Amino acid sequence: MDRATDNARLRLLLLRNAPLALFLLVIAVFGTLSDRFLDPQNFTNILIQSSHVAILGIGMTFVLLTAGIDLSVGTVMYLAVALLGIHMAGLPPLLAVPAMAAVGVLFGLLNAFFIVRLRVAAFIVTLATLFVGRGLALWITNTRMVFYQDQVLSLARAEFLGVPWAIWIFAAVFAAAWVTLNHTPFGRQVYAVGANPEAAAKAGINVPLVLTAVYAISGACAGVAGFVSVTQVGAAASSFAVEKEFAAVAAAVLGGVSLFGGRGGVAGTVFGAVLIQTVQNGLVIVNADPYIYPLVTSSIIFLAVFVDSQRSRILERIGRRRIRIEERTV
Amino acid sequence: MALLECESLRKSFFGVEVLHGVSFTLDRGSVLGLVGENGSGKSTTMNILGGVLARDGGRMRLDGRDYDPRGPKDALAGGIVFIHQELNLFENLSVEENLFIGGFPRLARGIPFINRPAMRRRARELLEQVDIRHPPGTPVAQLSQGERQLVEIAKALSVDAKVIIFDEPTTSLTRREAERLFTIIGRLRGRGIAVIYISHALGDVMRLCDDIVVLRDGAVAGGGPRAAMTTERMIALMVGRTLDQLFPERSSAPSATPVLEVRRLSQPGVVHGIDLTLHAGEVLGIAGLMGAGRSELARILFGLDPFREGSIAVCGEPVERPTPQLCMERGMAFLTEDRRGEGLLMHAPIAENVALASLDDYASPWLRFLERTRLGSEVERMAQRVRLRAADPKGALVKNLSGGNQQKVVLAKWLLREPRVFILDEPTRGIDVGAKFEIYKIIDALVAGGAGVLMISSEMEELMGMCDRILVMNHGAIQAEYRRGAFDGERILESAMARRAEEPA
Structure with missing residues (x-):
């Protein structure tokens, strides 16, 4: 290996660990500014607050791994919450979660129909369904607030084995997604499709089925995220979960999932979601001007995308086909 | 009896015939060299064999039975594996996952979990046969071009290939890697697998192949056993025609x-x-x-x-x-x-x-x-x-x-x-x-x-x-x-x- 490649590898290593360094930096900065920030209870809060974005991001990770994107997830959260809140208000929480996931799956299948069958770009399809879905939800709710009953709200405070329910759901979704991606044929095929769809088809993988499944999974996660989120706020206004798709993509990319497909995993996404929430939590604790929240958050998102593009560029440079001059360059 | 017989294969594109009756036979445990200039019909012939293209005329017999592939899957089912110049590997996955991506071993029938220990065991056996010493869990991204090619061969072995077709396998290999590939090809022949070797590197063809077929302008320009061939004769057959x-x-x-x-x-x-x-x-x-x-x-x-x-x-x-x-x-x-x-x-x-x-x-x-x-x-x-x-x-x-x-x-x-x-x-x-x-x-x-x-x-x-x-x-x-x-x-x-x-x- 020549020196240029060594350099590239070093930079790649730095870029790969940039999010972790950022996380430690964030903790150090806010920890110095406020004693409350380092309180263990605050970390539990961060986990609870980040759970819905993390769940969204986990679903998004499946889609991103196939080099797709799902912009409709925020809408799905609202749609599921609106449908359940108005038409099935009495449903016990144990059934509400699967019901909302089912709403998400249906929505995801709709996306997949356009993307896989009609071959419309995922970006366009999900951008359209983002507006269509929200319009539908506004029509269902007559743009009024949707209130949830106490049995749902009480979940926000309830704990199981000393751990809040939101964290349990978060953990369950994460575990299921992690096992699926790493230990099932389907999961590995998701990676294969993302890396090289043509080769995947040649290897006998049912590429359309894999693609359909990832959008269904993303929808399901959005439904569950809607439930987790509504238990925390108790009601859903018409702006519920607006722009959550960006938070989900940002969490995934910050955690090392490539927008170009095939690279990354759900553990990284969860890390990314927690990092973003940590920053927001810290800003609240140090009483920062609320108007700078979006500035800080968007800077982090920008950073995430920038790091991803740098990483891909360097990977490409290392992997570029070289004409071999016999053994000399090896 | 020959393992594979191709008889006067014909193919036209948009009304222009590009393959004018190509015939050859391939024996079990032999290596057939296929040479010719670009555009002489090598790829078309191989794509017909691999089920990518449908032939317009002629017939093929594999193992004594009529062979009529409708698509690449039929070719694979018949035991014909094509190793392309651009390899079909997933760089983001490990070697073992690449070997089994089309059909992972499961923990039990009907359970959707990969049996990792079983996969590792079988991957080790396959990799040993092609002399790859890396652990099966190594990401493909870390392998050299030559090693990736050997992984493709291991993949072919995993589906019990009868015929392996190599298309210009040495262009991106160093000389040492090429030598390693030739050793493995020799071993494949020893196991009764038939190999079709397409290459411009005529020296390699002379060394490796038992029989040689030269294509020119979509027809067989000449050929025969290696003993009756020289590099000079191959080139003369390839170039042919007055200008x-x-x-x-x-x-x-x-x-x-x-x-x-x-x-x-x-x-x-x-x-x-x-x-x-x-x-x-x-x-x-x-x-x-x-x-x-x-x-x-x-x-x-x-x-x-x-x-x-x-x-x-x-x-x-x-x-x-x-x-x-x-x-x-x-x-x-x-x-x-x-x-x-x-x-x-x-x-x-x-x-x-x-x-x-x-x-x-x-x-x-x-x-x-x-x-x-x-x-x-x-x-x-x-x-x-x-x-x-x-x-x-x-x-x-x-x-x-x-x-x-x-x-x-x-x-x-x-x-x-x-x-x-x-x-x-x-x-x-x-x-x-x-x-x-x-x-x-x-x-x-x-x-x-x-x-x-x-x-x-x-x-x-x-x-x-x-x-x-x-x-x-x-x-x-x-x-x-x-x-x-x-x-x-x-x-x-x-x-x-x-x-x-x-x-x-």
Whole structure:
């Protein structure tokens, strides 16, 4: 290996660990500014607050791994919450979660129909369904607030084995997604499709089925995220979960999932979601001007995308086909 | 009894027959070498065998039964595995996952979990057979090209292949890796697997193969057991045919004025110490095998890729940091080898394509509006000059044109800028014989008008028919130079295929 490649590898290593360094930096900065920030209870809060974005991001990770994107997830959260809140208000929480996931799956299948069958770009399809879905939800709710009953709200405070329910759901979704991606044929095929769809088809993988499944999974996660989120706020206004798709993509990319497909995993996404929430939590604790929240958050998102593009560029440079001059360059 | 028999295979594309009855047989445990120039029908034959293309005539028998693949899956089920030049591996997955991506071992029937220990065990067995010592969990991204190829072979073994087809397997391998591959191929033969080995490296073919079939122009030009073959005879069979009537008489001779001078041009891993001078009125050919660095050199000259050392001068003026814009301003034109992907806007009309590189020259002085009338008449003039044939010579969409007419559109685009230096990368690839002749006439007219043409081609005949000089590239460097009158197809091929000796860094 020549020196240029060594350099590239070093930079790649730095870029790969940039999010972790950022996380430690964030903790150090806010920890110095406020004693409350380092309180263990605050970390539990961060986990609870980040759970819905993390769940969204986990679903998004499946889609991103196939080099797709799902912009409709925020809408799905609202749609599921609106449908359940108005038409099935009495449903016990144990059934509400699967019901909302089912709403998400249906929505995801709709996306997949356009993307896989009609071959419309995922970006366009999900951008359209983002507006269509929200319009539908506004029509269902007559743009009024949707209130949830106490049995749902009480979940926000309830704990199981000393751990809040939101964290349990978060953990369950994460575990299921992690096992699926790493230990099932389907999961590995998701990676294969993302890396090289043509080769995947040649290897006998049912590429359309894999693609359909990832959008269904993303929808399901959005439904569950809607439930987790509504238990925390108790009601859903018409702006519920607006722009959550960006938070989900940002969490995934910050955690090392490539927008170009095939690279990354759900553990990284969860890390990314927690990092973003940590920053927001810290800003609240140090009483920062609320108007700078979006500035800080968007800077982090920008950073995430920038790091991803740098990483891909360097990977490409290392992997570029070289004409071999016999053994000399090896 | 032969394992595989192919009998007078025929195939036509768009009414033009490209395969005129190709026959050969393949025995169990033998290696068949398939050689021929680009476009001689090797790929078509193999694609029929692999089920990618349907044959129009002839028959195939595999293991004594009629073999009639409807798609790649049938070929795989029949035990025919194709190892392509570009490997079909997933770099983001591990070696073992690549081996089993099509059918993972499960923990139990009906349970959707991968049985990792079982997968690892079987992967180890397979990897051992191809001498890969890495743990099965190693990411493919960390393997060398040669090792990746061995992984493909292991994949073939995992599906009990009877016939393995290699398409140019050594082009991206180092010599040592190639030797390792040959050892493995020898071992496959020992196990009764039949191998079809397609390669331009005739020395390797002679060493490796039991039988050799030479294709030319879609038919078997000759062949036989290795003992009855020599490299020289193979080349003679490959090149064949007299050249006279295929090329126009050159109407001018080169002058002594250089239009492009390249000195000691180097870029690590790509090209090394390139020296060349192109004169006004000269057609300078660059021959070489795929991967010899010809297209890479062209991209550097046109400012698309960087170089570390050396100098480039156009019409006597040095170009310090070439960019495509700068090169165009200095009078260069570059016709890329990928006409559809890089040379044309396929969905746009002819006129828009022709105007594309000259829009700035046809903008009004102050507001920079496009002067459509002036541009339109010039575009029309260029279309006539290249004898573009289309129902609507301006408005027809480029994607609806034949390959020859598409290439004329690219040429017209550059002619509009009146360049002094043309770099033509495979100008006649995928173009039928009649249209080729017209492209050659355009090239002749260009040099007669005082331009210099650098022509990269994989077709030996074309280079010998058109060029004043031919440079042969081999492993990123210029290996030899031949002058018109001293052209010798066999010697040029030999230079292109020579194993390059150790050279100073």
